[in-house]
Amino acid sequence: MTEEMMDQALEGVDMLHICGIALSTSELSKQNALALAKKAYEKEIAICFDFNFRSSLNDEEGMASLVATYNIILPWVTIAFGSLRDLKELLKIAVESEEAIVESFMLKYNISVFAGTYRHQKNHQKQLQGFIYQGSEKIVSEKEIYEVWDRIGTGDVFVAGTLTGLIEKWSLEKTVKFGVYSAVLAHTTVGDSPVLSKAFVLNYMENQVDVIR
Incomplete structure (x- = not known):
């Protein structure tokens, strides 16, 4: 360049x-x-x-x-x-x-900030958990169960989701939770580019609905 x-x-x-x-x-x-x-x-x-x-x-x-x-x-x-x-x-x-x-x-x-994920498996269920450090504070999300359709790009989606929260100045708890839910949902879509909107992820994160009508 x-x-x-x-x-x-x-x-x-x-x-x-x-x-x-x-x-x-x-x-x-x-x-x-x-x-x-x-x-x-x-x-x-x-x-x-x-x-x-x-x-x-x-x-x-x-x-x-x-x-x-x-x-x-x-x-x-x-x-x-x-x-x-x-x-x-x-x-x-x-x-x-x-x-x-x-x-x-x-x-x-x-x-200033270091973040990432832990992957777990319990009773044949895959679980994803996020963490974020800022200064002396460490926040760890709940473990979320996920199914894998296509794992490619899911780490990038966690990054994008977490950056969204940091840029929009959400709490660290909401930020890492949004990153995790973004990644969980990304396992259900094909390809390494995020296709789900912020509104979609937030709705699923808050309501856990199977069908949106």
Whole structure:
């Protein structure tokens, strides 16, 4: 991307989201993602980053380069999405409890918000649970049962739902709940792009109806 293209892309933008998979798909996509993130940071645009790590795209030799890239981009990031595995296995944060690991990560990189999901299985039922850290506060949603029609893109939908709540300044409880319900419903639709409206998700979240007439 040229400087002009990046300036045009960021014009009027309040937040930039970088999906971590862009750091692994090719050298060009990595350099473009880093350049765009740096430009956004210089313009004081909030940056959101989702680790979205894929082992199939990273061999052992490439892992050191990937971690080095994380260490470039993370200091520019305000909101991060990921898992405990990302922090422990990729960033090698070696402390005991989940809370201590997340606290260490957020302090090291000056992250304001860190969020993600837990997947559970009980009595042959799949359950999804969301978490969000902001400062010293941690909010965990209820476990929601879900059925899988197509799982592709459901993590991205959790991110989009959670960002919606953060941007609209909802409570953390409502924010992570909306992210979870968005992801739960996304398991029932085909494709990796969200097709359900905010109003639809909120209605289902609040009323749990099977049929809307």
